[in-house]
Every structure is written in structure tokens, then in C-alpha cells.
Amino acid sequence: MPSEHANPAGGKKSREAVIHSALKLFNMSGYDGTSVRAIAADAGVNLALVSYYFGGKQGLLEYLMSSFFEGYLNELEDAGQDAAVSGKQAGDRLVFIADRLITYQQKYFYLSRFCHREMTLDNQLVRELMSSYLMKEKYLLIEIFEEILPDAATDPQAAEFTVLQYRDLVIMPFLQPQFLREVFFLRPSEPSFRINYLRYISQWAEQVTQVEKESDGSRNQLSK
Numbered sequence: 001m002p003s004e005h006a007n008p009a010g011g012k013k014s015r016e017a018v019i020h021s022a023l024k025l026f027n028m029s030g031y032d033g034t035s036v037r038a039i040a041a042d043a044g045v046n047l048a049l050v051s052y053y054f055g056g057k058q059g060l061l062e063y064l065m066s067s068f069f070e071g072y073l074n075e076l077e078d079a080g081q082d083a084a085v086s087g088k089q090a091g092d093r094l095v096f097i098a099d100r101l102i103t104y105q106q107k108y109f110y111l112s113r114f115c116h117r118e119m120t121l122d123n124q125l126v127r128e129l130m131s132s133y134l135m136k137e138k139y140l141l142i143e144i145f146e147e148i149l150p151d152a153a154t155d156p157q158a159a160e161f162t163v164l165q166y167r168d169l170v171i172m173p174f175l176q177p178q179f180l181r182e183v184f185f186l187r188p189s190e191p192s193f194r195i196n197y198l199r200y201i202s203q204w205a206e207q208v209t210q211v212e213k214e215s216d217g218s219r220n221q222l223s224k
Contacts, residue, residue, distance in 0.1 A: 015053045017043040022060050027114050031061055061118075062125060068108065068115040069133035075104045076137065080144045090148040091205035097144065098170050098201050102194050105174045109189045116175040141167060149209065162208060169201055 021042035025034040036057050040047040054060040079100035083093040105112040119126055119134075141163045151158065173180055173188035180186040187193055 014045070017045055018050055018053055018060070019064070022057075023064060023110055023114060026061075026064075027110050031057075031118065058125075064111065065115050065118065065125065065129055066133075068111050069129060071108070072101070072104060073133060073136055073140070075100055076140050080140060083144075084147065090209040091202065093144075093148060094166065094205040094208075095198060095202045098166070098205075099194070099198055101170045102173075102197070105171070106189055106191075106194060109174070109177075112171075112174040113177055116171055120175075137167075138163065165204075169204065173197065 018039060022034070022039045025038055025042060028034075029038075034057070036050050037047060039057070039060070040050055050056065050060065054063055076097070079097040082100075083096045086093070086096065088096060119129065138160075142159055145159050145163055145166075149159070149162070173186075173193070177188045180188055188197075
């Protein structure tokens, strides 16, 4: 993962300096509003080094996006496996996975914000990332829910809608942090937000799994 906390000295010609400056300027002015010259100037490196390291601004964008989603999916996959062997109840497993994903996005807050925002656009890179990274995310989440909620395997559409709700809970604070700050006075980058937000996710998970238990109990009664 690219470091978000690098503090490159002026004139230091390094790859990390370019990454740090690009991420800062992309968040401030957007990808289209940021020039390679501005990145190089902010990083204190020669203009040619941006092309040397990444092949230009597009290559830098692809590196940032791929790095974020590879790390995110690794965290999702590991969290799902850890939750499965933990012996936790269904709702607690969903909270455990959400905690890991929220922690990851807080750790790379500005990268998370930028990548989620870019994924709302319609261009060739976004379509490629959706067909690879986000399709894998969907597969992993559905796999988790099918294991936790037996009905998910027999009602694919309901499973997909539940996955959409869960995913929205996990990424929305990092897709729209400005909205949360300005309207609700919440700061998704702070540890206290994670703690309080997970309490709500816990309530949501309990409701989802309780509905599943009640549905399963009704079927058992009818089968008697």
C-alpha cells in the first residue's frame, strides 16, 4: 500500500513523494484538475520522474486504485476467514468483518475517499476495476452471507440486496466524508466514529440475522 503519512523533504526525488503528492492533489482538485506538473512540483521532484515511476498521470491513477482495492479485498477475504473459524454468532461475525474493513479504510483514509469517489464515474478504468475487483468483492460478500444466512443460498436476489445494504454501511462514510462532517458533524477518520458506528452496525446485523432465525423457525413449524 502507498503510505499516506509520508512527509517528504523538499527536493527529495522519491516514488513515495510522488504518491503522497498525487493523492493529496487528487483529493483537493480531482484527477482531471491535477496536472503532472503540479504533482511533480508538490513532490519536489523532476517532472520526468512521474513518467519514469508510473508512466504518467494515468499510470499513477491506476496504481493508486489497484493498490487500494487489492488491500481492501485482502482484508475482506482474511476477515471472512477469521470470522468463520472464530465461533462467533452470525451477527457478531458481520460486525467483526465490518470492523476490519472500516479500520482499513480509516488507515488509508484519503486513498479510500479518492478511490470510492472515482468508482462513481463511467470510464474504461472504472469498468475494468468493476469487472475484476468489485466482482470479487461481490463474490466474497455473497459467500459470507450464504454461510451466515441459509436463506441467502435459496433466494439470490434477497442475498444481493442484503449485501448491498451491508456494503453501503461499510463504505458510505468514506465515500461521502464531507457530507458526514458538514451535515451530521461526524468525522469518519476518527477512532471514536468507528466505535460508535459499529454499535449501529451491530444492531443492523442483529435484525438481519433475527429475521433469518424467525423465518427458519416458521419453516420448521410448518414442516411438522
